[in-house]
Amino acid sequence: MSWEKELQELALRKELAARMGGEAKVRRHREGGKLPVRERIARMVDPESFREVGALAGSGEYDAEGRLTDLTPSNLLIGRAKVQGRPVVVAADDFTVRGGANDGAVGDKLVEAERMAQDLRLPLLRMVDGTGGGGSVRNIEIKGHTLLPKLRMWPLMAQNLATVPVVSLALGSVAGLGAARVAASHYSIMVRDTSQLFIAGPPVVARIGQNLDKNELGGSDIHTRNGVVDDEADTEEAAFAQARRFLSYLPRSVHELPPRAAEPGRAGEQEWLRGAIPSDTRAVYKMRPIIETLVDEGSFMEIGKRWGRAVITGLARIDGWPVALFASDPYHYGGGWDGPAAEKFTRLLDLAETFHLPVVNLVDVPGFQIGLNAEKAGAMRYGVRALTAVAQSTVPWCSIIVRKAFGVAAGGHQSAGRFNFRYAWPSAQWGSLPVEGGLEVAYKAEIEAAEDPQAKMREIEARVRSLTSPFRSAEAFVVEDIIDPAATRQALEEFVELAAPLREPGPRVFGYRP
Incomplete structure (x- = not known):
């Protein structure tokens, strides 16, 4: 018996599915500066490696004899x-098929993709362009009834965040469930000008009197500054490259360990670090060149550069080993933590804990931000959550105190409940409060009783400052070691060498955070 007829129909169905939304819609899609979905996949993944699942799903049209005459494919490709x-x-x-909105198969295929990643323990790449399964008003007439929102895929999405790396790329106007899928990831990217993210788009928002275009309402300039999305790219190709780079630092799942680079990396010239920190404690300096010098050349991938800017966060390699890296940025509030900085810190620490990345922390923290705005913004609540995350972390941890470490915020430079590597540079200074802010309180009566209060305060400050040298603290074993900044890379290489065997695969469970 020959199956030639069925094989011909199979070939026809695949041919019709490959047309996507049709020539006209694909052309308009390109004219809008966006790649068609199959081209996106081809450029994102290794050549000819995509094996599609559910390629035949869609809505068929048939003649009177029941023969297929046309096929509108599902607007979600998985594989x-x-x-x-x-x-x-x-x-x-x-997006060329019903604008990326829901059809009869999208919900099932969304669940299938999430379950595939979960059960196969594989990273998940989401390319989101539309509502991503949330449906459209047209579906009310098609179905004859309305649907009660039920996020069948969300339990799997939550499990995946605890199990496999999840990367989401917003590649067009994404709203509703599509927007939620972008945010519910370990790393998210938008494309400048051609992608937007909304809870509801401009036509809906206009009904509450806000007439905004797509970028004014939900462009990358908004969401990379508020932390909803981690990064932006100039082009889709650049977004694909960023996604590939992010995945290179991580294991396939929590059941494996992050891979070391094929060849150990080299660091830059270290000698200049001796003069990297200004002697004037109020002067700012650039932290990123310090980071680039300490890690393997070209390996630092900063994440979330445009929000929570008092803290620099990202992934890097030291001697080939991947690490999560934190660093203060004195150019923003002097490195003092506000709510977004603490939240950003917590997010990367959770990633490190989930996927077994050792932590390197370059510390210059004057404390939490102070003042009315900080109090109104709830900086203490976010800060306490970050400190709790530090206390709950189990990954190996190395802190380098490069300058300031004051107050409760600096107390979270590592967990006090276990052994950590810790070094200080000669430029380091620390305490419960900075000398500048604490003299007036601690010596109030003595200062007020003096004939010349200002002279008395200068006298007291000079006396107290003579005791704040990090070498005095080292005598009392307050800090384990003070090192030449030019020797920091050597210390970090020892850290990663000792930390690598300590990493243990498996899921992590975090406790309650206030």
């Missing part, structure tokens, strides 16, 4: 592929 030789799961919206 398996490889990125830099490592397997991943891909879920990509097709």
